[in-house]
Amino acid sequence: MNISERVKKDCCGCSACMNSCPRDCIKMTPDKDGFLYPEVCEVLCVECNKCAKVCPVLNEDTPANKPKAYLVRNKSKELRKTSTSGGFFAAAAKYVLSEGGVVFGVGFDEHFHVRHSYIENLKEIKKFNRSKYVQSEVGHTYRKVKEFLADGRKVLFSGTPCQVEALLNYLGNDPDDLYTMDIICKGVPSPKFWKKYLSWHKKKSGKDIREVRFREKTYGYGSTTMRVVYSDGTEYDEPYDVDPMLQFYSKEMISRPSCYDCKSKGKHRRSSFTAGDYWYVSGAAPRMDDGIGVSQVLVNNEKAAAAFEEIKKYLDVEPLDFDKDSAINGGMMVTSAKPNPRREEMFADLDGMSMSGLQKKYFPSTFKLKNRIKRRIRPIMYNMGILKIYKKSMRKRQSTKGSKR
Template sequence: MDILERVKKDCCGCSACMNACPRSCITMKPDSEGFLYPSVDEDKCVGCDKCAKVCPVLNSGRPDNQPKAYLVRNRDASLRKSSTSGGFFAAAAEYVLEQGGCVFGVGFDENFAVRHSFIESMDDIKKFNRSKYVQSEVGFSYRKVKEFLESGRKVLFTGTPCQVEGLLNYLGRDYDGLYTMDIICKGVPSPKFWSKYLAWQKKKSGKDIREVRFREKTYGYGSTTMRVVYSDGTEYDEPYDVDPMLQFYSKEMISRPSCYNCHVKGKHRRSSFTVGDYWYVSGAAPEMDDGIGVSQVLVNNEKAAAAFENIRKHLDTVQLDFDKDSAINGGMMVASAKPSPRRDEMFADLDKMSVGELQRKYFPSTFKLKNSIKRQIRPLMYKTGVLKMYKKRMRKKQSEQGSRQNAAPMKRVSVYTRGFTHAASYYRILQYTEKLGNVRITNRFTVTDKMFRRYSDSPTLLCKIEYHLMIFFRNLWNFSRDIIEKPDTVVISRAAVPKVCVFPIDLMYEHILKNSKVVWDFDDDIFGINEITRAESLLLRRYSDKVIVTSDYLKNMLGKRCRKKVSLLPTTDGDFRIADKTSLNVKRQSTFAEQINVLWVGSSSGLKHIRNVVSALDNAAKEVREKTGKKLTLTVICNLPLEAETKYLEIKNILWARDIVLDEMLKAHIGIMPLLNIKRSMGKGGFKLVQYMAVGLPSVASDVGINNTVVADGETGVIVDDKENTDGWVDAVLKLSLDYNEWEAYSRASLKKWEEDFSFDRNLDFWQKTLSE
């Protein structure tokens, strides 16, 4: 089968088909424009179709990821000066090489042909520094990458987006040791034109070429030149509006045909990192604009994020808003270039004319007197600092214009909560505040955190009176502000008004609900525990545009008309996003052979549930000790201690604090969520179970309420039917305590389920869409 017939002009020349062919019947041969295309020896071909299966044109996909965007500047200024932009590639290469890995990149061979190769030492990094505006010859690099990965070595592969896609398709799976880096690519110029350019340079100078540097920072970042160093040490140094190679490239006359309809560009990519220039640095982070260069880096997945945390020790970084950044600086990231209408004419002339002659025909203005004068005064402007000031001012102006043209209108949102301490307020909405683009959230908290803690820990009569008075006066102020400011959206977290809604609060509240888009969010049976008055409930059912709950049970508590507005959204924990998942179970494995740590996290109102299973856990501790010799401990993190007598089970009480919870979860082996089979339990949202999964912690939970939909029984944990008795808890705990490999399989499955169904980024996308509409 001729793979070229399948892709025709869309072929990107990545060479994945040649690398994948088991019969070596595909070779890459240049066409009349100098670009490589697959050529198939039909006599050898067996029709296995492997070439088609790895082709990025025929098999292009988009991951459902949420990249993190950064401005990056290498702290080694001398290294940055020899890089195209901010020196991120060198830092990433060093990270891999320090671990005994190897780095694939693009360099020149002895004849200045552009080829992929690899290095194993930082001493050779200069070989890959700087862009090469020519399509590289990949050769059999993909096979070599696989060979290194199979031997257990780490690999960093850099290339254009289509080359990275070709590699990933060829490998067929994500190796733990593989990191890929693609570029924000304009297009790949013709190797044939490059060869003609080199010949023109030699003939014009009468000398051999010793070195070539694309994007030399002769006049600083943003005023780069093409530098050619000749054999006698003399130099050619001309900017993009004078040098013919840069001229023809910038005017879209020499790029590959497939670059004008690129199949792999986009904001969401399969590579580990996406790297490019960032021309709006003066507006986004003026402290980073020193005229030497910065890189825009997109960290595209969690494995890359873990590596980035290690790489950034060599870098100055500023995080950007991904969506806003993509809009302002993302033209080349997502859009294919448009070919010059004279492109075909130029290639027809290429065999008949020298590069100098082509330049005079297609860019005659290069030789006008005013341009010659401009070239003469540019060095003087650079030496006096005038050029640097001018370029910096222009970058700032571009940044401001880009922001004005592309920034979405800001949405003003008022969120009525019980403050940051209240779990439902924080985990349902407030934790997303700083991550929401084009949304400005005002937290209209109804009580202070200090008052809420007093009310939760010791609700005396006086405390209750103070609590409700504070809600009344806070709402009087909050409602007044919103009547004046008229927010686009009002979010009500559970309930906003006190138990008794009196004049003028009732009228002000209804006025706001009538005149705003209203989102009502709750994650518990607020009706059964009398957290909301009937009057407020009726108002919210009537005026809410969207109702967000955690389960079908809560959805069914609403009227038929209101149920049509309902969206289901689980509660998750952004603080528990674990960057380095490879070392997640290190502490747990080190203690698994000696003791099993069971963890319960909750408030004092939930202690009744844990008391119900303490006896069963004590029996489980006995069984674990007799069968494995291990000790079983129960850690309770709560605002009040669990008081219970046990014979074999060791109980450890810890006062709740958010940072302590994460630390203890990383030490635990089993997370538990017992629930009494009562109506109050049916509205629970399974938040503790979601937290456990976020850190790869297998769980044991009662078969009550939402638990059996959060936990995949036998995969991420064990569901116990304890409605009649709690004996099942003994077998469940024992099952997760015997064999570490079996326990680790539960741990991996838990983490995977969290990423697929309960991730922070998934919920963030939901809120972004809801509040931006």
């Protein structure tokens, strides 16, 4: 039975198997929903089992580490504005690059396809800044990491928890010069849905796309928007309850099947650092609550702790109590999201319906007058300084109802 048949729907698409195959007989191929799965050429396969040995789904491993938790924000306000949360990634990248190292992360290519690549210069950091809520194509990135390490370079690799596990499995150890940053990960949306979303923009505007910014801090960290900049400089800027990409993602319609039963989540991880959002800053560290964003960071082992001492010079830091679940943003760190009951139906509609048709069918309330008015007053509330208070009370209401972000 080949790797693809063994792992089936649990496959997270990490590409470790493809990277490890000595015969190069595995290629990652999209399924009907656009997610990549391994396809094995049986003629070339010599049944060496290397692919199975590196697969994070077949080799679950939870370290007995004692992470330290921190609330951090990058000292550069500019970097924080262009980062998703508090700009921890940019600080870690700066440290590794200042040591002559290489940073691997997720960016867009010229067609806005989401993929892993690397940078060797801080000027290029913008490429990786900001979360792209689409599954990234890893390609042969792990092989490249190995090459840089063999050349004696320090490497920072950032990705989802399953991608970091995949890299560590592929390398067979956690080399001294390698730092890994995984994220608190809700799930990764379908590249096929993303492609359709981009086409919708081009058709609707009649223009090409120049830039995409998921979670632009238009109305502050707690109320981000999807910003798309068109070729003529005009902009589209819509919140979670209007923009289809954010809407279908937040309502659990478009993430990869493996994300709904994730094998890589947990409070104890093999990565050096785990970074995520933090929504309780006003209670935990009011002095840090300036509305531009903070990151929660877990420093997962001794190697990471030593590097964190260096990275700290770029950060403002407050300790958090790792053992107290209420003190850390623990929900998505350990629990998989639940798929929307209409997810399958939506994917069955994807080829035959337009983006607006899908939105009208699955989220008709988007177009209701009440919601349209709410959206009109959002900028006014923001300018008057009351949007943050409103969002905070909504979040409190949701958390007492037991919902997790």
